[in-house]
Amino acid sequence: DVLHQGFLAHEVDNIVPTSVFGEKDGTEMQQIDHSKLVPLLTKAIQEQQEQIESLQAEINTLKGE
Secondary structure, three states: OOHHHOHHHHHHHHHHHHHOOOOOOOOOEEEEOHHHHHHHHHHHHHHHHHHHHHHHHHHHOOOOO
């Protein structure tokens, strides 16, 4: 269901506490400032891309390409 996709605030709070507002199990639901996650996610994608390119180069070498 599209309406229920996303991050769980209490799980994000363990990783990026500065992006979560509210208290776990408090009277109001916790909220996430997604803009604070964007730089971290972008960096993770960049690191993965470097790994992909490195592994592809290794594969090409092993295949003799």
